[in-house]
Amino acid sequence: MMRIGQGYDVHQLVEGRPFILGGIEIPHDRGLLGHSDADVLLHTITDAALGAIGGGDIGKHFPDTDPEFKDADSKKLLTHIWEIVKGEGYELGNIDCTVIAQKPKLAPYIEQMRESIAGLLEADVSQVNVKATTSEHLGFTGRGEGIAALAVILLVKHPLSLDVPG
Numbered sequence: 001m002m003r004i005g006q007g008y009d010v011h012q013l014v015e016g017r018p019f020i021l022g023g024i025e026i027p028h029d030r031g032l033l034g035h036s037d038a039d040v041l042l043h044t045i046t047d048a049a050l051g052a053i054g055g056g057d058i059g060k061h062f063p064d065t066d067p068e069f070k071d072a073d074s075k076k077l078l079t080h081i082w083e084i085v086k087g088e089g090y091e092l093g094n095i096d097c098t099v100i101a102q103k104p105k106l107a108p109y110i111e112q113m114r115e116s117i118a119g120l121l122e123a124d125v126s127q128v129n130v131k132a133t134t135s136e137h138l139g140f141t142g143r144g145e146g147i148a149a150l151a152v153i154l155l156v157k158h159p160l161s162l163d164v165p166g
């Protein structure tokens, strides 16, 4: 049994916030704005996982009107959703993510993000791919006003092995 899900999220880049992406903090002169820590990549992955199990979206589970989730650590939000995914018998097949950011240069941090995401999804790093692209100075990402991220996830459920005698 396999299920596929996709995610998309955008957060604004502003001064005076830490820049947290894929569960790690990256040095930058600005950070992402949100009700939570605004980790746009983990939010996208959370939405993709929810999409795969028909579980709605991140805002349904963690409303941005609820003070409980103010400044929430997005690693904890994804971990909560991943418990639901596992409860339905699924594990990660693979996930492929794209971050659209004019700046900062993300290449030096890609491996650390992969490791962070693999840890959260209880999978091997080889099952997690993270890509970065600029948008060639076009649009809101190109002007550096915000960062967008996309993800496609494949969940797999292994059939119970039957212990047939003889």
Ligand SMILES: Nc1ccn([C@@H]2O[C@H](COP(=O)(O)O)[C@@H](O)[C@H]2O)c(=O)n1
Pocket (backbone or CB within 6 Å): 100, 101, 102, 103, 104, 105, 106, 107, 108, 132, 133, 134, 135, 136
């Ligand atoms: N924030 C980013 C954006 C891109 N990269 C790397 O640069 C390569 C070329 O980007 P283009 O937008 O010109 O296609 C891209 O493949 C990434 O490896 C990056 O590190 N950080």
Ligand SMILES: C[C@@]1(CO)OP(=O)(O)OP(=O)(O)OC[C@H]1O
Pocket (backbone or CB within 6 Å): 009, 033, 034, 035, 036, 037, 038, 039, 043, 058, 059, 062, 063, 064, 065, 069, 070, 071, 072
């Ligand atoms: C994570 C939550 C909850 O703190 O808030 P934000 O950080 O604003 O993120 P978003 O992707 O807009 O929506 C999900 C939320 O409800």
